[in-house]
Amino acid sequence: MQATHPINIEALLTHVPLFNGLAPEEIARIARSTREIHATKGDILFHKGDPCNGFHLLVYGQIKLAFTSAQGTEKVVEILSQGQSFGEALMFMDKPYIVFSQALTDSLLLHVSKAAVFEELQRDHNLCRKMLAGMAMRLHQLMNDVESYSLHSGKERIIGYLLRELSEKEQPGDKVAVTLPTNKGVIASRLNLTQEHFSRILHELIELGLIVVEGRKIHIPSVANLRKHEG
Numbered sequence: 665m666q667a668t669h670p671i672n673i674e675a676l677l678t679h680v681p682l683f684n685g686l687a688p689e690e691i692a693r694i695a696r697s698t699r700e701i702h703a704t705k706g707d708i709l710f711h712k713g714d715p716c717n718g719f720h721l722l723v724y725g726q727i728k729l730a731f732t733s734a735q736g737t738e739k740v741v742e743i744l745s746q747g748q749s750f751g752e753a754l755m756f757m758d759k760p761y762i763v764f765s766q767a768l769t770d771s772l773l774l775h776v777s778k779a780a781v782f783e784e785l786q787r788d789h790n791l792c793r794k795m796l797a798g799m800a801m802r803l804h805q806l807m808n809d810v811e812s813y814s815l816h817s818g819k820e821r822i823i824g825y826l827l828r829e830l831s832e833k834e835q836p837g838d839k840v841a842v843t844l845p846t847n848k849g850v851i852a853s854r855l856n857l858t859q860e861h862f863s864r865i866l867h868e869l870i871e872l873g874l875i876v877v878e879g880r881k882i883h884i885p886s887v888a889n890l891r892k893h894e895g
Contacts, residue, residue, distance in 0.1 A: 697780030719751035725771020740853035
C-alpha cells in the first residue's frame with residue numbers, strides 16, 4: 665500500500681453518513697482511534713481468517729469482498745463504493761474475516777477501531793441504531809441476492825442489475841447509459857455467473873435490441889422494453 669501525506673480524519677468522518685449528528689468532540693474521539701489506509705489497485709486489505717479489529721469506511725475508490733473455493737474459483741460477495749462501510753457485523757461477533765478484501769481501484773479507506781466504536785456506542789444510542797440499520801440493509805440485500813440466484817435466470821439477474829444501476833431520475837422510456845463500475849468478470853462473479861455465461865447473455869440482449877455495449881458503458885435504448893424482460 666502506498667504511503668502518502670496525512671489527511672484530516674476528523675473532517676472526513678464528519679461527512680460519513682454513519683456519524684451524522686455526532687458532536688465535534690465525539691468525532692474527535694473516534695478520529696483518534698482511526699487510521700487511514702491508502703490502497704493501490706490490486707492491494708489486499710485483509711485475508712480470510714485475519715482478525716477483525718474494527719470496521720472500514722471507503723472514502724473513495726472501489727473495494728471487492730470475495731472468497732475462493734477449494735477449487736480456486738473466486739466468488740465476489742460484494743462490490744463497495746464511496747461512502748460504504750464493511751466489517752461491522754464481524755466486529756460485534758468478535759470473529760475473524762470470512763472473506764478477503766481487495767482494492768479494484770486506487771482507494772482511500774478509514775479503519776475505525778473496535779474499542780473506539782464500542783466506547784461511543786455506550787455514550788450514544790443513536791449511533792447504535794444507525795449501525796444496526798446499516799447491517800440490516802446489508803442483510804436485506806444479501807437475502808435479495810440469494811433469492812435472485814435461486815429463482816431468477818442469468819438473463820433476469822443481469823437485467824435486474826442494470827436496472828438497479830440506473831439513476832432514480834430516469835423515466836421508464838428514457839434512453840440511458842449505465843457505466844459498469846468494474847470489469848465484466850467481477851460483475852459476473854457478483855451475480856453468480858461465469859464470465860462466459862455473462863458474455864453470452866449480453867450478446868443475447870444486444871441481439872434483442874435491448875442494449876448496446878461500448879466497453880464498460882451499456883446503452884439502453886428503452887428502459888421500459890428492458891423491464892419487460894426482467895421476469
